[in-house]
Amino acid sequence: MNNKIITCWTVLCLSLIMTSSSLSAQKKVKQKPLIIEEQGSFAVGGTMIENPGTFDPYNITPAGQTFRGDHAYVFYQVPAESRKYPLVMWHGIGQFSKTWETTPDGRDGFQNIFLRRKFPVYLLDQPRRGNAGRSTDVASVKPIPDEQQWFGVFRIGIWPDYYEGVQFARDPETLNQYFRSMTPNLGTIDLNVTTDAASALFNKIGPAILVTHSHSGGMGWITAIKNQNVKAIVSYEPGSGFLFPEGEVPSPIASSAGALEATGIPLQDFLKLTKIPIIIYYGDNIPDQPSKNSGADGWRARLEMARLWRDAVNKKGGDATVVHLPEAGLKGNTHFPFLDLNNIQVADLMSSWLKEKGLDK
Amino acid sequence: MNNKIITCWTVLCLSLIMTSSSLSAQKKVKQKPLIIEEQGSFAVGGTMIENPGTFDPYNITPAGQTFRGDHAYVFYQVPAESRKYPLVMWHGIGQFSKTWETTPDGRDGFQNIFLRRKFPVYLLDQPRRGNAGRSTDVASVKPIPDEQQWFGVFRIGIWPDYYEGVQFARDPETLNQYFRSMTPNLGTIDLNVTTDAASALFNKIGPAILVTHSHSGGMGWITAIKNQNVKAIVSYEPGSGFLFPEGEVPSPIASSAGALEATGIPLQDFLKLTKIPIIIYYGDNIPDQPSKNSGADGWRARLEMARLWRDAVNKKGGDATVVHLPEAGLKGNTHFPFLDLNNIQVADLMSSWLKEKGLDK
Structure with missing residues (x-):
């Protein structure tokens, strides 16, 4: 006792x-204070359901009532003396704007880091997620314990063990904050709905750089095909939705997490992806060879597919780069490099690339 | 044609x-730029579900997995040379942090207005809402057209007519942004869950001023009973949950929106509400007499109940004030005075009160 x-x-x-x-x-x-010229939020895109009939305010029934949904929600900040192109940051699966805000261990995320670097920053909650929860779809949401599985898929380690040298703080409160950064989808993730809303954002704000993560990687390519205001894409660990010209789609890549399939699209759409600079980053602890650790093995397939995709884009005259962070000297990164302990170095790589491409004027 | x-x-x-x-x-x-010393976000409070058994990363089943939910999500900003007491802003029913951000017609909301006035501002999404969507409850969400009803309940007018002189821009895009500022609840609104999370926030940040709206009005009183770090409450149009000492609960107040009931609590809890300054504001277009316009008539009952509550608090030595904005010279306010066209004047009233109570040091 x-x-x-x-x-x-x-x-x-x-x-x-x-x-x-x-x-x-x-x-x-x-840090020095942030000097913010302007900040605010808005909904963008979306649709409206309209009941037939006429609304009677003295006898309220469904008749004549409307429901607006499927918009994205955006919070934006413009720093003083800002650069020309804003960064639009789009979360991944199960996530929302928090992805880019304070890290689970309490440091600056990419929102603050790139505000300090003078970029206007737009954080997007995709339709049917987080603050954009008003969905035209029916949703059934249940609390299903799944955190140990995410611990593996997000490559923090193999539960309950952390990867040696992983760039993730090991205190319980960090893990607590990390798992509470998830929020469910309200209905189907409809790629048309999500990319229409993202495209509407680019219509509203004009030319900007799209920063995607994981599931928004694939949606980012579609958005860039839809909207020429997407001037460049920085994609962290795109997870699915690799688009190839019809007839040039590679075979599915097997992994212990399941087979990763690519998608065929018309050549004229694919060619739009060859007109903008694109960079893709993957973190560490991705096996070289097939592994029975399905959490990590799925990323082996995705990294391999990303390289095939890069080659397909560049073969058609594009400018796509894949960076496997360990090869660039950054070790221990998880599926969320932008919130890892070395996220300043991760941001430095992105800044260098933006500079190289003339996107940081 | x-x-x-x-x-x-x-x-x-x-x-x-x-x-x-x-x-x-x-x-x-x-406006002048905002000088922000610090900004970020975090989850606070909440619970965890834990499945029995041991998680096997090589054979993934529900066994041994966890689920964290029912936390609040908070985005905060601390301006340079800030005042002592932060403002914690808590949305109302069907709403989220957007309540306090950019107004539907694109002006500064209370977030920016009070940052400019040097208050640290914490915006809270209550558990099971918006960015705090990871809920331990089961949720079924359907798109039910209801906007014309809200138009009446939120006292913009009697659909399709706007109230004469209403402080709300009449262009379609304002209405579009307004209705897209709603987001559904993921499961039951459990007053213990919501007020536990709000109280956890006050434990984390220390003494602060709670600003509530509508449904969070009642939850605000409970939070102040739970946590002495609530130094004062500013409540815009509290809608329900008026707490009286057991044995002194007034009769329900009838209205065409239904009867408004008050709740009895132990005297020792009630007395905690007499230890802090509290101000309550109601807007315009609330009928004096029973009306068949149920959208507005519910507010007649609530204003009447708020006055009874003020008297009960003050009779026990408290410091509660009810301001009916038209009596203070502010005309045309809706259920959301803080985002109405005259929201600077609404903020000025709040600032004056904070100064009077020594809460703006």
Whole structure:
């Protein structure tokens, strides 16, 4: 009994010391204030359902009533003396704008990092997700415990073990914040609905750079085909939806997470993807060879498909690059490189590429 | 046919002229940049479901998996040289943080207005809503056309007519943005779940001022009873959940929107509400007498109940004020005074009250 009390006190003391030291660490690296010229939010895109009949305010029935849904929700900030092209940041599956905000361990995410680097930043919640929850589809949502599976798929480790050298803080509160950064989809993820809303955003704000993650990777290519205001794409770990010219679609790539299939589209659509610079990043702990660790093995297939896709784009005169971060000297990155412990270095790579392509004027 | 084309062109021209003139109006009132010392987001509160068994990463089943949900999601900003007490802004029914952000017609909402006035601002999405959508409850969500009813309940007018002098822009895009600012609840609105999460936020950030709207009004009183870090409450149009000492609960107040009932709580809990300054605001177009316009008549009952509640609090030594905005000279306000066309004046009233109570140090 006494031992237990002592242990608890030791843990408490350690945690107080850690809190205190991380506070002083934070103070040491205290950032300059953000100078924000303008910030706000809006809905964009979407559709409307309209009941037949005439609404009677003194006898309320469904008749004549409307329902607007399937829009995206956007929060944006424009820093002082901002660069020309805004960054539009689009979350991945099960996620929302939080992906780009404060990291689970409390540091700046890409929202703040790129505001500090003078880019206007637009964070998008795709239709039927997060703050864009008003869906024209019917949705049934249940709490299904799944976090240990995500721990593997997001390549933090093989539960309950963290990968050696993984760029992810190991305290319980980080994991708590990380899992609470998910939110369910309200109805089907309809690629037309999501990309129409994203395209409507590019119509509204004009030429901008699209930053995608995981599931929005594939939706990003579709958006760029729909809208020429997409001036470039930075894609972190695109997970599906690789588009090839019809007749040139590669065979599915097998993995212990299932087969990864590519999609054929008309050549004239594909060619639109050869007109803009595109860079794709994948993190660490992706096996070289087929592995029975399905959480990681799916990414082996995706990295391989991304390279085939890069080659197909470039063969048609495009400008696509795939960076496997360990080959660029960045080790230990998870499926979310932009919130990993080394996310400043991850951002530096992106900044260098934007500069190289003349996109940071 | 030609007539139609001419009409369309006239509308287009008018809308171009309006866009152009509102753009120049915006330029004229261009604000100084916001100087933000710190901004970010986090989840707070919530619970965890844990499946029995042990998770096997090589044979994934539900066994041993966890699910975190029922937290609140918070986005916060701290301006330079900020005042002592942050403002915690909590949305109403069917709403999320957007309530406090850009108004439907594109002006600063209370988030920006009070950042400019040097208050740290915390915007809360309550558990099971918006970005805090990971719910431990089962949810079934359907698109049910209801906007004409909300138009009445939110006192913009009696559909399709706007109230004369209503502080709400009459262009279609404003209405479009307004209705797209709603998002469904994922499961039951459980007052314990929501107020536990709000209370956890006050534990995390320390003493602060709670700003509530409509449905969060009642939840705000419960939060203040739970947590002494709630230093004051500013409540816009609280809609339900008026708490009285057991044995002193007034009779329900009838209205064409249904009877409004009050709730009895132990005296010792009620007395906690007498220890902090509280101000309640209601807008315009609330009938004096019972009305068959149920959208507005419910607010007659709520305003009457709020006055009874104020008297009960003050009789026990409290400091509660009810302001009916037309009596304070502000006409035409809807159920959302903080985003109405005169929201600067609405904010001025709040600022004056905070100053009077010494809460703006």
